Amino acid sequence: MPIWIPKKVDVPLTEEQLQGLLKQYDKNGDGRLSREELREAFRSLGLNFSGWRAWRALRHADGNGDGYISEEEMKELVKYATSKWGFTVY
Ligand SMILES: [Ca+2]
Ligand SMILES: [Ca+2]
Structure with missing residues (x-):
């Protein structure tokens, strides 16, 4: 487990923009984000x-525990990312 280094990420995004951006990383187009797809998204940010x-x-954020982030769960994911990781959200 890497050491947690709090770091303010200066990316001014609305929750909607962030969600839209994340959706672009659904590479296989199944409407859900896998862990690998998420990793790519975060890295690009x-x-x-x-x-x-x-x-x-x-x-x-994976409410139903299937290992993927559905569109519904993405809202929770965005909330989590913005509150924990200091995305600037208007
Ligand atoms: Ca996918
Ligand atoms: Ca899920």
């Missing part, structure tokens, strides 16, 4: 420990 964050976010 310039987040460190993107793999670890993907794991954390998935664990937090």
